[in-house]
Amino acid sequence: MQILDGKIVAQHVKNELKTKTDLLKAEGKRVPHLAAILIGSNGASETYVASKVKTCHEIGFKSSLIRFDENIAESDLTAAIERLNNDEDIDGILVQLPLPQQISEEKIISLIHPDKDVDGFHPVSIGKLVQGLPAFIPATPYGIMLMLEHYKIETSGKHAVVIGRSNIVGRPMSILLSQNTYPGNCTVTVCHSRTTNLKEICLQADIIVAALGKPGFLTADMVKENAVVIDVGITRVPDTTKKSGFAIKGDVDFENVAPKCSYITPVPGGVGLMTIGALMMNTYNAALLNKG
Ligand SMILES: NC(=O)c1ccc[n+]([C@@H]2O[C@H](COP(=O)([O-])OP(=O)(O)OC[C@H]3O[C@@H](n4cnc5c(N)ncnc54)[C@H](OP(=O)(O)O)[C@@H]3O)[C@@H](O)[C@H]2O)c1
Structure with a gap:
């Protein structure tokens, strides 16, 4: 099992952007x-x-x-x-x-x-994304794509199950994974609160993206051996041992799911850090569009 380390990949993205920005300044x-x-x-x-x-x-x-x-x-x-x-x-x-x-x-x-829509939530951005045109991609799914790419995870022909269909995470994620690109070319199943046989569907998944906001929802009995598990969930749960009074929990029962996985993202330290890196990529690209 390998941890997909958001800190490392986000730092890589930030270093790349810093180099480009330093160049702009120098020029x-x-x-x-x-x-x-x-x-x-x-x-x-x-x-x-x-x-x-x-x-x-x-x-x-x-x-x-x-x-x-x-x-x-x-x-x-x-x-x-x-x-x-x-x-x-x-x-x-x-x-x-x-x-x-x-x-x-x-x-x-x-x-x-739309040219300044670095969150990628504008209908124009979503429309372009669906059509496979250059677009500002919502930062969380974009960050996940950057992470899959960084770790060279094979996605073509894989069955990806996305749990959650929100406009900011689940739905764009499902579109990206189904596109004829790398990462992509997955066969995608989108699940939501009305899905009746979620466990059976998850057990068929090579890649699971859990984005529903229910701490510890994805348990070991729902995951097949060697699956790739991406945990998007961020929920604050009360924790008196923390100075802040809360702990951040993901949607995956990490302790029990991780041993079954080929790759898994931790929470914290996974997708959340990538989200900011992806937002910065969008901002850099927006600056290229801005002719002032
Ligand atoms: N890491 C990051 O940077 C980042 C960024 C954004 C969000 N998040 C986190 O990701 C999680 C999801 O965020 P969101 O904005 O997408 O949430 P959301 O808008 O509340 O959407 C949740 C989705 O999960 C589905 N769902 C809820 N309960 C379910 C269940 N029991 N079984 C299957 N599907 C279920 C819902 O289905 P219905 O459509 O049927 O209601 C909905 O589509 C949250 O914890 C959020 O804090 C993290």
């Missing part, structure tokens, strides 16, 4: 600039945005953090996005989800200019 060109919008003070969102900003700094990208109060009116947020859309110095815009109740996520995502 006197502008560096990629990411604008992150954070609304309210949700602990997890604060942590995610802080690490995105920190990673920009490490690579040499510019970043701007724009904070709004939890009670912001939708019209004020749309005005802020319009400003960023029109700001030639901004290459990528991300709005940290979830948003407060009074704001429509769908509307806000659709307002971001």
